Amino acid sequence: MATEQELADLLRSVEKRAFKRTLYHVRDENAALDIVQDSMMKLAEHYGDKPAAQLPLLFQRILSNSTLDWFRRQKSRKALFSNLSDFESADDEGGSFDLLESLVANGTGESVESAEDSTRRAEILHQIETQIQALPARQREAFLMRYWEEMDVAETAAAMGCSEGSVKTHCSRAVQALAKALRSKGITP
Incomplete structure (x- = not known):
């Protein structure tokens, strides 16, 4: 207990x-x-x-x-x-959150990035978030559980109420879609 x-x-x-x-x-x-x-x-x-x-x-x-x-x-x-229109959610009604809060600090508390690097990183994170939002719901859910929540395949399958194979398929498709969308915007690893 x-x-x-x-x-x-x-x-x-x-x-x-x-x-x-x-x-x-x-x-x-x-x-x-x-x-x-x-x-x-x-x-x-x-x-x-x-x-x-x-x-x-x-x-x-x-x-x-x-x-x-x-x-x-x-x-x-x-x-x-x-x-x-009274019941639809609007993306622009304060729906954004601080993209930079997801960046990991370097441990010193001091910024080692230039303003240009910081701006570029914020833009990349914004593009990633935009592309995640564009994923189909089940792909987005599997992707976020596996890579955001760091759950393993079995845990994700149990949480989503589907098979482990479905989780793997959803994640694979999500990663492929994200990579393709980001490459089309000139963002590469």
């Missing part, structure tokens, strides 16, 4: 990545925040009595299901109301 401290530590450690991952899917900061908070509440309420080692995977599964539920609710709302 997980202690309150273990649960709190887990939630603290996943909150930023979970928010960004959800934001990639729903493209609405407020909705992403709500989904992550609801997922955290569900984990604490329904699974707090599980062993601490099981909590990370359970959280990923809850987060995926909560995101799918959000899309289902959005689809229902759009079907019920004639004015769709």
